[in-house]
Amino acid sequence: MSIRSSALKRPKSNVSEAIWFFYIARRTGYSKPKVHIDMSKTPKRPRVSDGCSISLVSVTPLRIMVELLEGILTHIEFKADGRDNCIRVESIDAAGVCVATGKLVCTVECTGAGEQVAFTVNSGILKTCLKTLNAYQSIDMVYDRDVVAAKLLLNAYEISSSITSKFQLPVLDIATKPIGAFDMNYDFTFELELNTLRNITKNALLLKGDEIQFTVRTNSGFVELTIFTDGGAEQEHVFCAKSTDHSTPVRIDEGAEVDEENFHGMRERYKHRFSVSYMNKFLVADSQLISLRLSPNKPLILNYPLGIEDSFVSFVLSPRVTACT
Numbered sequence: 001m002s003i004r005s006s007a008l009k010r011p012k013s014n015v016s017e018a019i020w021f022f023y024i025a026r027r028t029g030y031s032k033p034k035v036h037i038d039m040s041k042t043p044k045r046p047r048v049s050d051g052c053s054i055s056l057v058s059v060t061p062l063r064i065m066v067e068l069l070e071g072i073l074t075h076i077e078f079k080a081d082g083r084d085n086c087i088r089v090e091s092i093d094a095a096g097v098c099v100a101t102g103k104l105v106c107t108v109e110c111t112g113a114g115e116q117v118a119f120t121v122n123s124g125i126l127k128t129c130l131k132t133l134n135a136y137q138s139i140d141m142v143y144d145r146d147v148v149a150a151k152l153l154l155n156a157y158e159i160s161s162s163i164t165s166k167f168q169l170p171v172l173d174i175a176t177k178p179i180g181a182f183d184m185n186y187d188f189t190f191e192l193e194l195n196t197l198r199n200i201t202k203n204a205l206l207l208k209g210d211e212i213q214f215t216v217r218t219n220s221g222f223v224e225l226t227i228f229t230d231g232g233a234e235q236e237h238v239f240c241a242k243s244t245d246h247s248t249p250v251r252i253d254e255g256a257e258v259d260e261e262n263f264h265g266m267r268e269r270y271k272h273r274f275s276v277s278y279m280n281k282f283l284v285a286d287s288q289l290i291s292l293r294l295s296p297n298k299p300l301i302l303n304y305p306l307g308i309e310d311s312f313v314s315f316v317l318s319p320r321v322t323a324c325t
Contacts (some may be wrong), residue, residue, distance in 0.1 A: 006201055017302040029094040050112030050146040052080040052119075054087060056104075059139045059156060063130040064103055064285045065089075068304060068313045069279035070123040072098055077120040077176045080143075082110035089313075091176045098278055099179055099299075102313040104306060112145065119143045120172040121152055129154060129167045143171065186295040188216055188270065190225055190248040192239075194290050200227055200237060204276045207231035211320060212279055214294055216270035224266060225252050229276055249291060270294050273321035283314045 056062055069076050072093045079088045089102040133156045134138070142153040154167040204212060209231030217224045223243040229235045239252040239269050246269075272294075282302050293301040305314045 010119065013134065017247070048109075048142060048144045048146075050113070051142070051144040051150075052082065052117040053109045054080055055107040056139050058135065059130060059133045059137050060135045061104055061308050061311060062139065063127075063133070064304075064306055065104055065313055066123065066127045066130055068282070069100055069102065069283040069313075070127045071284050072125050073100060073313070075120050075172055075174055076120055076123045076126065079175070080108045080110060080117045080119075082108045082115040082117075086311075088287070090179050092179060097275070098316060099316040100313065101316070103177075104311045106124075106155050109150050114308070117145070118175070119152060120174045121169050121174075126171055129169065133165060133323065134158075156253075174297070183298065186293040186298065187245060188223070188294045188299070190239075190292045191251045191289055194283060194286075194288060195294075197227075197279075197290070200229065200235065201276055201280040201283060203235060204229035204231055205229050205280055207233050207235070209235075209276050211273045212276040213273045214292075214300070215268065215269065216294060217266040217268050219263070219265040219267065220244070222263070223250055223252075224263070269295055272285040272296075272300070274300060274317055274319055278317055282317075 065077075069089060069091075073091050074094065076089060077091060079090075081088060085105050085108050086110065087103045092099050094171075137156045137158055140153075140155045142155070144150055147191070150171050152169040152171055155168065156165040157163065201212065207229070209229045211230050213226075213228040215228065216227040217226075221242060221244055223241055223246055223265060225239045227237045227239075241250050241252045243250045254271075279302075285304065289305070291303040293303065299316045299318045302315045302317070306312055
């Protein structure tokens, strides 16, 4: 097909570049080349004779998990479960005050003896490596117990390009002590924005506060949660929500239309104090909604969802033994 040069001359009228390009493309039959991405072309993993290979489509859930755990654990023991396709964490901090548990659903292949493989790495080193990666990168973690001076291999990549990032982390010869099962039957579960609780704990630390107290009062139609902190200036934040069934999760920071009559017959159901510095350590990662579980004479449980179904990090914190006044 031949087109006279005059036919392709751009008119002097006010025609945008996009419209003029579209006109030329239609006249000449030009079209943008199609780009084909072969999703099956992922980097080959090293062969593992006795260990595990873990794959995640996105590095983000793993990065959030490690950022949360690094606040209280100097090292993290991961347990790769090839049967349930997940990695689990269950450790207690060095002071023996807080227990951290977690689960992240992923693709797990275990070789050698058994369907579970455990390995321990320095939490700070792993956090630093993961922070250098982009959210849209996929990642493989490979650990082979049959190699002398075994290391954890991290291989991050983009499926649509040839860009890869690789790290080798030393595996520590440290095993965590087993932790007994928790009674998960709790009287109250509150859902709230992470920033709501984070701002309260940050203010408490700035005011030289040491403790944070949670108090729950209920009547037949409402539940009230009061968060109190001590320090140079005392804080008290009161949240009230409609709730006829207190055993179901209650969203408390959206606000509810209440008046004085709603508070008639309110009865105190829970009151305990905790370390505000520990609470602040739990609230470091980016998240939108967290859940807070409270029940008399039981530790507090703070739960983070990781953006994947059945994936979470939970912190279990014992209350202060000092009597509440």
